[in-house]
Amino acid sequence: MAPERTAAVARSAQRKDGQGEDGQRGRFVSAERVLALQGAAGNSAVGALVQRTVGDGHDLRGNRFKGNVTLEAVYDGERTLQRGATGLPVTILQQALADAAFASTVNGQFGPRTRDAVRAFQTAKGMTGAAANGVLNAATMDLLDQHFLGHAPERAIATDPTRALTDGTRALSPAEQAALRAAVTTEQRAPGGALPTFHQTIASSPDPYEVRIRDALNADITAQHTRLVTSRPPRTPANLMGAAEIDRVAGRAKAVTDAVFGRYQTGPALAFGLNIRDQFDVRSAEIAASPAAADAAAAWRVDKLLQGEDDIKEIDRQHGAVQSRAAEAALIAPIRTAVIAARRAELLAIHRNWPASAGGGEINLQRYRGPTAAANRNILWRLFSTVIHEYVHTLEHPTHVTFREAQAAQRGGFVLREGMTDYFAKMVWDGLTFDTALRAHIEGTFHDAANPTAHPIPPPARYDEWINAERAVGIIGVRNAMAAFFLGRTDLIRM
Amino acid sequence: MSEVWDAVATRDFRDWRGLPRDARYADFDARFPRLTDAEARGLLGSANEIAYYRVHLAEGYPQHLKAWRQDTRLVLIEATLPVLATTLPELTAALGEPAALLDFRWDVLDVPEGVHVHPDRGIALFVGPEGQLLRLSLFAPCDLAEYMATRRTTDRLVERP
Numbered sequence: 001m002a003p004e005r006t007a008a009v010a011r012s013a014q015r016k017d018g019q020g021e022d023g024q025r026g027r028f029v030s031a032e033r034v035l036a037l038q039g040a041a042g043n044s045a046v047g048a049l050v051q052r053t054v055g056d057g058h059d060l061r062g063n064r065f066k067g068n069v070t071l072e073a074v075y076d077g078e079r080t081l082q083r084g085a086t087g088l089p090v091t092i093l094q095q096a097l098a099d100a101a102f103a104s105t106v107n108g109q110f111g112p113r114t115r116d117a118v119r120a121f122q123t124a125k126g127m128t129g130a131a132a133n134g135v136l137n138a139a140t141m142d143l144l145d146q147h148f149l150g151h152a153p154e155r156a157i158a159t160d161p162t163r164a165l166t167d168g169t170r171a172l173s174p175a176e177q178a179a180l181r182a183a184v185t186t187e188q189r190a191p192g193g194a195l196p197t198f199h200q201t202i203a204s205s206p207d208p209y210e211v212r213i214r215d216a217l218n219a220d221i222t223a224q225h226t227r228l229v230t231s232r233p234p235r236t237p238a239n240l241m242g243a244a245e246i247d248r249v250a251g252r253a254k255a256v257t258d259a260v261f262g263r264y265q266t267g268p269a270l271a272f273g274l275n276i277r278d279q280f281d282v283r284s285a286e287i288a289a290s291p292a293a294a295d296a297a298a299a300w301r302v303d304k305l306l307q308g309e310d311d312i313k314e315i316d317r318q319h320g321a322v323q324s325r326a327a328e329a330a331l332i333a334p335i336r337t338a339v340i341a342a343r344r345a346e347l348l349a350i351h352r353n354w355p356a357s358a359g360g361g362e363i364n365l366q367r368y369r370g371p372t373a374a375a376n377r378n379i380l381w382r383l384f385s386t387v388i389h390e391y392v393h394t395l396e397h398p399t400h401v402t403f404r405e406a407q408a409a410q411r412g413g414f415v416l417r418e419g420m421t422d423y424f425a426k427m428v429w430d431g432l433t434f435d436t437a438l439r440a441h442i443e444g445t446f447h448d449a450a451n452p453t454a455h456p457i458p459p460p461a462r463y464d465e466w467i468n469a470e471r472a473v474g475i476i477g478v479r480n481a482m483a484a485f486f487l488g489r490t491d492l493i494r495m
Numbered sequence: 496m497s498e499v500w501d502a503v504a505t506r507d508f509r510d511w512r513g514l515p516r517d518a519r520y521a522d523f524d525a526r527f528p529r530l531t532d533a534e535a536r537g538l539l540g541s542a543n544e545i546a547y548y549r550v551h552l553a554e555g556y557p558q559h560l561k562a563w564r565q566d567t568r569l570v571l572i573e574a575t576l577p578v579l580a581t582t583l584p585e586l587t588a589a590l591g592e593p594a595a596l597l598d599f600r601w602d603v604l605d606v607p608e609g610v611h612v613h614p615d616r617g618i619a620l621f622v623g624p625e626g627q628l629l630r631l632s633l634f635a636p637c638d639l640a641e642y643m644a645t646r647r648t649t650d651r652l653v654e655r656p
Contacts, residue, residue, distance in 0.1 A: 243531075247533075267536045268533065268534050268535055268536055268547070269533065270535070271531055271533035271535070272531075273530050273531050273533075273550060274530070274531055274533045274534075274535050274548075274549070274550050275535040275537075283602060285557075285558065285575075285576060286601060286602040287602070289576055289601075289623065289627060289629055290601060290604065290623045290624065290625055290627065290629065291625060292604055292623065292624040292625060293601050293602050293603075293604040293623070296602070296603050296604035296605075297602060297603055297604075300603040304654075354654060355655060356654070356655035357652040357653060357654045357655060358652060358653065358655055359651055359652040359653055360537060360538070360649070360651075360652075361535065361536070361537055362535075362537075362652070364652065386655065394535070394536050394537075398538055398542075398543035398544065398545055399543075401538060401543045402541075402542075402543050405543075418653070461655060461656045462656065463656055464656075
């Protein structure tokens with residue numbers, strides 16, 4: 001099948017999924033979807049071609065581009081984008097060029113100005129002669145993709161002292177608003193709309209579904225209890241980080257964030273005892289105050305495992321189970337009740353010792369020290385990245401808070417709350433230079449002066465929704481995103 | 496003003512009539528020592544009004560007092576798990592029927608209609624499912640709409656990934 005036909009099949013299938021007209025897909029592309037595409041085309045060879053376009057291991061990496069079928073096809077060398085092209089892929093290209101400081105009108109129409117901007121980008125990247133032809137081809141797409149991986153273009157815009165804060169923002173067209181809406185929506189849609197058929201027993205397992213779920217649940221609780229409770233040191237002052245240590249890290253988190261976003265907004269530093277609290281103490285008090293709260297906490301821990309743990313999701317997949325469906329729910333309910341009762345003490349200990357929770361600019365975290373200097377360095381780096389995220393939360397304009405609170409959680413509310421915050425936090429993190437001075441400051445007494453830069457910095461934990469946020473920024477531009485988040489210009493992210 | 500601070504200090508709110516509209520944070524700050532000098536910024540009410548808070552120390556408040564200010568005005572005091580001088584039934588009897596019962600969240604527990612709001616008295620009681628006082632909010636007398644828009648706080652934390 002010709003690549004164009006393949007892309008057309010993919011686009012058609014995505015439209016059936018309720019996805020974007022221009023090949024922009026949601027976060028999840030399942031194996032089932034690929035099979036459905038094969039079936040739609042009536043040709044087993046199509047699957048390979050579709051996978052060549054998306055999910056073949058040769059895919060775009062930047063979320064502003066990744067998953068757009070047209071741009072992926074350009075990256076795969078299956079097509080180009082040039083004068084006369086229209087639609088969302090062109091909008092994304094134009095916005096990327098604009099965010100990368102290559103003058104570009106963002107209107108979804110590939111005209112002479114877009115061609116010139118592509119050519120300028122190509123030239124800036126060292127392409128010469130016929131290679132700098134103003135056509136978005138595989139090589140140029142690769143360079144553009146790489147250009148945004150560390151968020152340097154966005155930081156350059158944020159920190160440009162010569163630019164008024166709303167310069168370069170723009171009103172979104174109806175098509176862009178629709179694309180933004182799709183980008184920030186995280187609702188999962190079943191491929192083809194049909195639920196899988198549940199099989200209580202399957203040939204590959206001697207145990208029925210409910211026994212496997214029970215065993216997995218118990219194993220997961222044991223593993224969590226070992227990792228979060230029994231491996232922890234006694235809660236003596238010597239084994240807990242002190243306020244000064246936490247405040248030292250929090251102060252630097254503010255400083256590095258202000259260095260990027262300080263022109264837009266600054267706030268007070270987070271501090272222990274104020275808006276950084278000891279999760280163990282907080283949850284211990286909450287549980288102790290109310291038996292019903294303890295019951296809820298034990299149930300919460302089990303439900304979180306049932307709904308989110310990988311081994312349980314795999315069992316569901318193997319059995320075609322949907323836990324909310326009546327047949328499966330009837331099997332799970334007594335297991336859930338029995339496990340909560342039998343392992344209540346362990347579940348509450350896990351709850352008290354859960355690493356961190358956060359919201360509204362406040363953090364609850366564990367203060368345990370690790371058994372080694374290296375472990376303590378990791379703890380402090382994770383604290384640093386967490387506080388950057390939470391400090392960004394405190395910079396969110398009240399109008400933006402009101403705007404995103406009006407969106408349902410899975411229709412943009414959570415992406416605009418945690419995803420966008422994480423995207424901005426990542427902008428900060430990716431611009432850091434992990435030199436000796438920063439390492440010494442964060443690692444404190446655990447800094448290894450003999451090998452000052454040897455310690456591998458642990459990557460920050462991120463909400464998956466930061467991916468959606470960056471995809472949204474690819475459509476609306478980082479100027480619009482920052483003006484909305486920090487200045488309250490939510491008219492620039494209307495959707 | 497001192498009788499207002501006395502009520503806070505003695506944890507007896509049966510005769511509470513609310514914070515004065517012109518209550519100065521500096522006066523509260525002078526009466527109740529700070530846990531830390533650091534100040535945080537947060538949002539109040541459905542209007543998401545910007546306000547700043549510090550944590551202050553007082554006997555009978557094991558989780559301390561969270562004092563919110565806007566400019567120089569003290570606009571809200573919150574206390575989690577306060578130890579009242581009276582029983583909760585004595586306090587609720589003195590306050591009378593609440594103007595509204597609102598939902599709140601305590602850790603991962605949703606407590607429906609647990610917030611007993613007395614906007615005209617400038618007090619809201621966060622009552623747990625077993626009838627215990629989990630949190631207390633003190634503010635200037637207002638109507639319910641103003642409380643919802645500018646004084647109500649939410650406590651919905653999410654677990655970090």
